[in-house]
Amino acid sequence: MLTAAITRTELATWLAQGLAGGLVVLLLTARWWRKVYLRRKKRRERAAPRIRCDNCGYDLSGQELPRCPECGALRGFRVPLNELGLTEQEIREGVERMKQTRAARDAAESPPDATPRT
Numbered sequence: 585m586l587t588a589a590i591t592r593t594e595l596a597t598w599l600a601q602g603l604a605g606g607l608v609v610l611l612l613t614a615r616w617w618r619k620v621y622l623r624r625k626k627r628r629e630r631a632a633p634r635i636r637c638d639n640c641g642y643d644l645s646g647q648e649l650p651r652c653p654e655c656g657a658l659r660g661f662r663v664p665l666n667e668l669g670l671t672e673q674e675i676r677e678g679v680e681r682m683k684q685t686r687a688a689r690d691a692a693e694s695p696p697d698a699t700p701r702t
């Protein structure tokens with residue numbers, strides 16, 4: 585009878601210690617994982633900073649036009665297109681002109697024979 589009681593107490597102690605140890609390991613792992621996650625997130629954001637809408641904060645990365653699909657504001661402006669008096673067609677034409685100008689400038693800046701001869 586006494587032996588059984590001691591065994592039960594020992595079992596309870598062993599279980600409690602096991603649970604406490606498991607909890608400590610779990611907490612340390614969670615803490616380590618959070619640190620790794622935050623470090624990776626920071627690195628990712630540094631590599632490719634997100635472009636956000638000035639008006640509503642919507643993520644504009646990957647958008648074809650510099651216009652927020654959420655609130656309609658142009659990038660760099662806090663008002664929607666119609667308040668600026670511009671149509672989507674005019675914005676598209678502007679973006680196209682900008683691309684052409686940039687391509688022409690890049691072509692003019694880089695020497696025609698930039699590749700090294702072998």
Ligand SMILES: [Zn+2]
Nearest residue numbers: 637640652655
């Ligand atoms: Zn917006």
